[in-house]
Amino acid sequence: MDKRTMFAIGILALIFAVILVYEWSGALTGVKITMAENKIITAKLLEENKIPVHMFIIVTIVDYVKHSWLCLLLAFIAAGALQEFAPRDKVIKLMGSGRGFAPYVVAGAGGPLLSMCSCSIIPLFGGLYKRGAGLGPAITFLLAAPAFNPAAILLTLGLLGWKFAAARIIVAVTAGILVGYATDKIFKNKLPEPEPMRIDTESNGVPQDHQGFGKRLVNMTLYSWEFVKMVLPLIFLGVICAGLVKAFLPPSVIIKYLGNGVLPIMLSSAIGVFMYTPTLVEVPLVRGLLESGMGTGAAMAFLLTGPALSLPSILGVCKIVKPRVPAVYATLMWMCGTAAGLIFWFLVPKF
Amino acid sequence: MKIEIFGPGCPRCHQLEKCVKDAMSELNIPADVEKISDITKIVDAGIMHTPGLRINGKMKSTGRIPKPEEIKKWIVEEK
Numbered sequence: 029m030d031k032r033t034m035f036a037i038g039i040l041a042l043i044f045a046v047i048l049v050y051e052w053s054g055a056l057t058g059v060k061i062t063m064a065e066n067k068i069i070t071a072k073l074l075e076e077n078k079i080p081v082h083m084f085i086i087v088t089i090v091d092y093v094k095h096s097w098l099c100l101l102l103a104f105i106a107a108g109a110l111q112e113f114a115p116r117d118k119v120i121k122l123m124g125s126g127r128g129f130a131p132y133v134v135a136g137a138g139g140p141l142l143s144m145c146s147c148s149i150i151p152l153f154g155g156l157y158k159r160g161a162g163l164g165p166a167i168t169f170l171l172a173a174p175a176f177n178p179a180a181i182l183l184t185l186g187l188l189g190w191k192f193a194a195a196r197i198i199v200a201v202t203a204g205i206l207v208g209y210a211t212d213k214i215f216k217n218k219l220p221e222p223e224p225m226r227i228d229t230e231s232n233g234v235p236q237d238h239q240g241f242g243k244r245l246v247n248m249t250l251y252s253w254e255f256v257k258m259v260l261p262l263i264f265l266g267v268i269c270a271g272l273v274k275a276f277l278p279p280s281v282i283i284k285y286l287g288n289g290v291l292p293i294m295l296s297s298a299i300g301v302f303m304y305t306p307t308l309v310e311v312p313l314v315r316g317l318l319e320s321g322m323g324t325g326a327a328m329a330f331l332l333t334g335p336a337l338s339l340p341s342i343l344g345v346c347k348i349v350k351p352r353v354p355a356v357y358a359t360l361m362w363m364c365g366t367a368a369g370l371i372f373w374f375l376v377p378k379f
Numbered sequence: 380m381k382i383e384i385f386g387p388g389c390p391r392c393h394q395l396e397k398c399v400k401d402a403m404s405e406l407n408i409p410a411d412v413e414k415i416s417d418i419t420k421i422v423d424a425g426i427m428h429t430p431g432l433r434i435n436g437k438m439k440s441t442g443r444i445p446k447p448e449e450i451k452k453w454i455v456e457e458k
Binding site for chain 2 (some may be wrong): 116120142143146147148150151152154155156158159254257258344347348
């Protein structure tokens with residue numbers, strides 16, 4: 029293992045250690061208790077107290093920032109570190125090794141190591157597929173990577189609590205591996221083989237300068253800043269959507285269609301499959317819905333299928349592989365979403 | 380000289396396009412600049428990390444936005 033890999037792993041370990049210590053010492057729990065004590069503003073309160081809509085949104089934003097600023101800070105540092113130090117080429121090489129389950133596990137867990145930008149996931153998928161990683165691992169990457177985004181996980185931790193965050197990781201990686209494997213098996217020998225190009229180890233032959241460590245720390249900070257610029261607007265968008273949801277969707281509607289029960293979970297999973305949710309927007313949105321009465325199972329289902337799939341993404345993938353393929357994996361993901369929702373609902377009945 | 384910028388449409392790719400255009404106007408060197416958003420073309424070009432920058436058929440950078448000095452250096456090299 030070279031220095032780069034060690035450093036990347038070291039940073040991740042450090043961040044998770046900090047979170048663990050913080051949680052253990054009760055700091056996060058303290059925040060959650062105050063959360064419960066504060067009046068949770070919902071559409072009902074809006075009607076009763078005649079709070080103006082814009083105040084609503086401002087209060088929601090302030091509330092969310094209070095709960096998530098630390099996690100966001102960590103997320104940005106993590107993003108920059110991963111972007112600069114993660115050993116991408118090694119991960120891609122491992123995915124192409126083609127034996128047994130290893131490529132799948134690497135594909136599922138390697139999401140954050142390969143890409144932080146959700147828009148490069150489709151070209152990455154195309155590259156992985158066409159260059160010999162195989163359909164299965166490529167699909168696993170496509171599905172697990174958006175959910176395994178460290179920023180999204182940390183934001184989930186901050187806004188929804190550790191149970192949702194942990195469940196998200198487990199569910200996304202598991203579902204990704206299962207669906208990727210299943211899709212690969214279903215389409216074995218039924219699709220034209222892509223040209224078996226060797227997977228480049230030198231990132232398309234672009235010369236890599238080996239820069240000094242200090243310079244790379246600077247790069248890392250620059251990436252973090254780029255990441256902040258890219259992501260903060262999305263979070264605000266999510267928070268505004270959450271505020272609007274709380275202001276305009278009465279809890280009765282949410283409880284009826286997205287509350288507890290098998291059908292709401294299935295519906296929520298299905299909505300997630302098609303709805304375009306830029307990564308990170310889904311977290312504040314789901315929190316808003318949960319506060320207004322969404323069931324925990326439905327929320328979990330949406331957290332799986334929402335970031336992983338969307339209509340635009342499916343259409344994009346259709347250009348790389350036959351439409352039958354996305355049709356299959358979308359359906360399988362919907363089923364996984366429902367299953368995950370049901371299991372999570374059983375384990376965590378209340379928000 | 381042909382400059383191609385590969386990206387499916389996220390803010391970083393637009394940023395790269397802007398940087399390239401700024402560099403070109405500063406250097407005052409004419410070139411054919413093309414922005415490629417089609418996923419199939421991006422994948423066929425072998426680019427896995429967008430945004431990608433290709434000058435005269437040679438891949439100069441992928442997955443990041445190069446500094447203006449670097450872009451100018453490449454443009455001058457490929458003149």
